[in-house]
Amino acid sequence: MREILDIQKQLLPDLTEVMKKRYTILHHIMVSGLIGRRTLAGIMKTTERILRGEVDFLKEQGLLEVESSGMRISEAGRQLLERIEPLVKDLFGLTDLEERISRQFGLKQVVIVPGDSDVSQHTKKELGRAGATLLRKLVNKDEVIAVTGGSTMAQVAEHLTSSTSMKGCWFVPARGGLGESVELQANTIASTMAKRTGAEYRLLHVPDHLGEEAYQSLIQDKMIRELLDFIRKARIVVHGIGDAMVMARRRNVDPETTSSLQEKGALAEAFSYYFDKRGNIIHKMPTLGLRIEDIQSMDAVIGIAGGRSKGEAIASVLRFGHEDALVTDEAAALEILKYGSS
Incomplete structure (x- = not known):
């Protein structure tokens, strides 16, 4: 071809x-x-x-x-x-980009859509469509699927449709809720995905950012523990990737912790962990949800994020080395390759 x-x-x-x-x-x-x-x-x-x-x-x-x-x-x-679609990807040069990123970071699959979601809402919608298509291909019946929040993940939810492959599946939030729009919360996205696919869902009604005392208190609650055990049965996690400082602001992180993140070179945030440019975890927020050991034992870890401004952050999370698949856009892909080789 x-x-x-x-x-x-x-x-x-x-x-x-x-x-x-x-x-x-x-x-x-x-x-x-x-x-x-x-x-x-x-x-x-x-x-x-x-x-x-x-x-x-x-x-x-x-x-x-x-x-x-x-x-x-x-x-x-x-x-x-x-x-x-495969022919057009070659025409746009996206197949070559996918192969280069896959080789560089040892990913099983990379999907790149044209454009830059920083400046095009259409591109963000296309990220959601591509993410939904990939998820349908990877899911088997009776799976537990954990999802995070955010605008890109909301687009993934909007593009899911009823599927026999998702029969008996459960969608669960990978973590608690941030202080943001309800429609962007992990709980809302998990329930939307379940309703659109005919699957089931369970919700985690706790804040994402907890103080140590509140964290220790909640972890003792029997119902919370039972729900966390269920969430940690997930074999697939679909998550967004955020800029570290943007996510710190969204979480209302205190000034001392924010300064510490800056000093340590925090670039990216994913599932409540902060990463530096080498992919090292430099900070973990006290939050109820998936732990790093849960993520490391997953069958499929799917990152979905785009926009030129997020390229370096995405490369940082990919360097962590536990992603299996990435869905991104062309603008971010070019930045990923630039920062990934530095």
């Missing part, structure tokens, strides 16, 4: 560009669900006049359905996108 692509790029470069453009239009519409032409033209930074010609062509091919309220992809269009 790559040889044919190389020949096509040399002999028919215009055809390659047309294919990329039409794929991008179809892909935007698929991820959006229903979208108006003016909105799509704005996202793609083109004019409605230019877009109209492409939309008319795709409609004639039976790949789009145009309604008064907007455009949506047809089933034929959805099937076409699935079939040509």
Whole structure:
């Protein structure tokens, strides 16, 4: 396939560009669900006049359905996108990026979507779609799946659908709740994932950031202990990756601890652990949820994060060495390779 692509790029470069453009239009519409032409033209930074010609062509091919309220992809269009995705990844150069990151960090699987989720909500939605697709492939029946919170994880939840592979599964929060929007809490995301897939869920109604005294008190509670034992049965964890200082602010970490994190070179946060650029754990928040020994014994640890600004943080967590799979975007991938080789 790559040889044919190389020949096509040399002999028919215009055809390659047309294919990329039409794929991008179809892909935007698929991820959006229903979208108006003016909105799509704005996202793609083109004019409605230019877009109209492409939309008319795709409609004639039976790949789009145009309604008064907007455009949506047809089933034929959805099937076409699935079939040509590997080809398009080669066209965008993403396959090579995936292979390089996989080799560098010893990952079993890397999935990269085009764009930069720092500047494009569409790219963040696509991260969610790709994360949901990967999770469906890895899950077996009757699994316990732990999930963290955050905006990217919320997108993963939105793109999950009912699946026979998730029959008998349980979704659980990997940790307690942060002081943020309810829809971004791990509890909410676990329950949304369960409802969208027909699975079950259990919730952990405790704050994520606990003082030592509160932590010791809660850990003695019989119901809390029973729930934690259930959460620690998880064989799959799906988690986001955050910038260390951003996460410290979201947790309202005290100034002394924040200064200590800065002095130790904290770059990234994942499942309540803070990592430096070498992937060393330099701080653990007292929190109820998964412990590092639970994560190390998992069958699949899936990190999902994107955006150029998070590239160095993602590389830091990958250096920790316990990720099995990564879903990220093109902008973050380029930064990961840059920081991963330094």
